[in-house]
Amino acid sequence: MMTEEQHLANALTAFIGRPLDNPLSRSEIMETARIALAALTQPARPDLKLPDGWVAVPREATREMIESGWTYHLITKDPSAKGIWACMIAAAPAAPHTAPIEPICATGGAEWVKVPREPTQKMIDAHMDGMVKGGAMTAYRQMLAAADELSN
Incomplete structure (x- = not known):
C-alpha cells in the first residue's frame, strides 16, 4: 500500500x-x-522542534554548502573550522517543517540531523582531520560524527 x-x-x-x-x-x-x-x-510536530542553539542540516552536505565553505576559506585565507561551519550552515537548505530530524548516530536514515550552531572543539578537530584525510565532504561527515555525542 x-x-x-x-x-x-x-x-x-x-x-x-x-x-x-x-x-x-x-x-x-x-x-x-x-x-x-x-x-x-500542518504545524510542525512538537518532537521535531530543535533546542536553542541547534540547527537541522542535511546528512550529506549539498554542493552549495561545500562551495560556501570553500568561498569563505578562499576569500578570508582563514581555514578556521568555525568560519567554514558558519558559512556551510547558512548555505544549508531549510529542513521541511515535517521532516524527521534525528541525532547523527540514528540508523533510521533521516535526511536531516541536528547539530550545534557553534562547533565544539571536538568538531573543529574532526574538521581539520577530515580535511587532511579526504577533503571537504570528509571533514563535514567527521564534524557530524563529532557532534553526535552532544545530540543524544
Missing part, C-alpha cells in the same frame, strides 16, 4: 510531466491537492 507521500509524489510527477495530457481523474487531482494542502498547512 502506498503512503500519502508516495501517492502525492506520483500524482504530482504525472501532472507536472504532462499537464495537458493528464492521466489523472478529477477525483485523483482533488485528492492530490487535499494531501498537498494538508502537508503544507
Whole structure:
C-alpha cells in the first residue's frame, strides 16, 4: 500500500510531466491537492522542534554548502573550522517543517540531523582531520560524527 507521500509524489510527477495530457481523474487531482494542502498547512510536530542553539542540516552536505565553505576559506585565507561551519550552515537548505530530524548516530536514515550552531572543539578537530584525510565532504561527515555525542 502506498503512503500519502508516495501517492502525492506520483500524482504530482504525472501532472507536472504532462499537464495537458493528464492521466489523472478529477477525483485523483482533488485528492492530490487535499494531501498537498494538508502537508503544507500542518504545524510542525512538537518532537521535531530543535533546542536553542541547534540547527537541522542535511546528512550529506549539498554542493552549495561545500562551495560556501570553500568561498569563505578562499576569500578570508582563514581555514578556521568555525568560519567554514558558519558559512556551510547558512548555505544549508531549510529542513521541511515535517521532516524527521534525528541525532547523527540514528540508523533510521533521516535526511536531516541536528547539530550545534557553534562547533565544539571536538568538531573543529574532526574538521581539520577530515580535511587532511579526504577533503571537504570528509571533514563535514567527521564534524557530524563529532557532534553526535552532544545530540543524544
